[in-house]
Amino acid sequence: MSNGFDDIPFFDEEPAPRKPVAGSKVPPAPGAGLGIAARAMAARDQARMPDYLSGLNPEQREAVESVDGPVLVLAGAGTGKTRVLTTRIAHILASNRAFPSQILAVTFTNKAAREMKERIGHLVGGAVEGMPWLGTFHSIGVKLLRRHAELVGLSSDFTILDTDDVVRLIKQIIQAEGLDDKRWPAKQFAAMIDGWKNKGLDPARVPEGDARAFGNGKGRELYVAYQNRLKTLNACDFGDLLLHPIRMFKANPDVLKEYHQRFRYILVDEYQDTNTAQYMWLRLLAQRPEGVPQNVCCVGDDDQSIYGWRGAEVDNILRFEKDFPGAKVIKLERNYRSTEHILGAAGHLIAHNEGRLGKTLFTDRIDPNDDKVVVHAAWDSEEEARAVGEEIEQLQRQQHPLNDMAILVRASFQMREFEDRFVTLGLNYRVIGGPRFYERLEIRDAMAYFRLVCQPADDLAFERIVNTPKRGLGDTTIRNLHDYARARDIPMLAAAADIIETDELKPKARKALFDVVTDFRRWQSLLENTPHTELAEQILDESGYTAMWHNDKSAEAPGRLENLKELIRSMEAFESMRGFLEHVSLVMDAETNENLDAVSIMTLHSAKGLEFETVFLPGWEEGLFPHQRALDEGGRSGLEEERRLAYVGITRAKRRCHIWFVSNRRIHGLWQSTLPSRFLDELPPAHVEVAETETSYGGYGRNPYGQSRFDKQEPFQNSYSTPGWKRAQANRTDATRDNWGTRSGHAVERIGYGESGPRAKTIEGELVAKSTTTEPSRFSVGDRVFHLKFGNGNIASIEGNKLTIDFDRAGQKRVLDGFVERVQAS
């Protein structure tokens, strides 16, 4: 849990590593307290061929052992990419080429970094201490910046702003420029700045046209003003965590040189996702002066590049060989995940893209009993959800764990239908990627208190909480204070301390502000000597923040209090409040509860890197997938990215992949009839079967879809002529919309779930319906209960795990007992 930079010596105290000599013996490892390198060496010495190399195929092994010089590993889905990366690091360590602190290993997400640490630990036998430079681009950026902040005009205790802070800040700037913040939304400009920063553009380099496009042509001025404001706040946004180090390195070649010496080996995960700024950062660090080997290894898959829309440049991976002359390119094509049908379908689909580096996944685990990829047609999204639910239940009856199944959607609105259905069925599910814990209102408020205690100059935090809970400090007072602070160039909290000594404010506001200032003074004085969790609780109590939610009668209030408790709990793992704040600003991910058996529902984007026995891919319709906007805004390359997304979806499946399309979908409230996705036509018949629908309608054979519905003739185009396909097509054309109820043999029961109000989600961002149990209900009629969505109510009747409840506010609803908690009768 490092919260800074001073815990790692800049250069190792140990002697410089020697070049390994073939067959050289390494001295036996002494007992306890071994460094990672020593342990790795010991592990290697146990066998002639190091253990860690034994299970690798020849290509993987080559990727692991080609440690010197630039290497690009093109690792297709399920080909053991992470394994190669981690084994490679273990190998570098074990062969005595570098110390752990001389390896730079970069990932995109914290999750990936964590996983790598863990797996290296396994390989080397023990926890990985001393890999200080394994982390995300951003966390490594922070580490560099904390060390050299003064070189870019910051002080090393700078704050990291998240998107929410940034938007509020930009809004102020837009208003300060005298622009209408409704006509020029701060959010949009924040996105523009983010985009520019992804491209490595400082204000001067933003193309004229782009800069003029915002704020009556004032885009550039606004960007400058924003950067200035950040500097006065001693703050960075996420983009700066990359750009500042780049600037720093460019302006200080001596510093860059130090890092060149330090980082003997550089590894990059998910290279296809790097944006221009990351690419610049990497080249600065990786490209060495003549004669020095560039030990860079980038691992990626151009076919899985799905983040172009947020600045990723597939081109980075495509031109690796130009950037690093003499680079070795190793393709990993042997797939260990999926059946031949799944690979065949995915491979045929992705072959429709141009400009690929070209890989074909194969497996030799061929089993004639393997299912083909199945394409299903449904009348509308409701039927789609119902049918998927049935399939899941059927698999469940065959003892397949729900954890092995996932529904991967293109857009998050599609999730709702599945959630509704699963709640009705009492089927456990979890939603991955919902609102994040640290993005919740109450968490952000609490964090603002903590930030302000640790960093009295954090004006954004100050503004967020001065009047939360309500203290009668309205707009006018704040504006006053703001001007006062600006005029004197001091932080707002300091300004508040000053202004209460004057008579500039009304007595009421003055008193309120006085209380705030004294509270913060007190908390700051406690910061060093009070256990931080205790202090945190104290802050939330004394500020009246907890009381505010206690008094709040709304349905969400108890959940929010619970989240605050969870926040305090999660602080325990940290040494100090500062350490905790640093962690939170970078690590925004929530963990899922692995112990629960549940179907996962997530977007295709968040599914990258995961795998499931069975994957359901609903919503393969033109306009949704490929998404209309991707086509409109991205043209050909937009379509190709969508296709890669489809590829990612299919290759998540190990054994079973079910694709769905519907004929009617409600978009923006109105029903629209839809066409099957062109991607369906791009699947190879040999690996695909069309499901016979159990429903009894249709069969007219009116098939408007022949060959080449969308594209010019393409070599892969094929027209399905199987009876099943024809029927599926006919179904979607001729079905009548009276399928409410039991047509598919399943009693449809609607329970209240669809009115406005927040979605019921647990702190992990999961919504979990308890499965039907045979146990007697833990509730009885008349109990007073609380429901996250509907609030308080009394139980009117009970059937199994389904409760009928008279809610105080929402009226009578039927809900599953897993969604309510018993409360004391009031």
Next chain:
DNA sequence: TTTCCTCTAGTTTTT
């Protein structure tokens, strides 16, 4: 200050 109403926009997401 709160509540209610109107308006608007509406893929994908990490850090």
Next chain:
DNA sequence: CTAGAGGAAA
């Protein structure tokens, strides 16, 4: 349609 934001009224 529907969630969220912002403005107007109580």
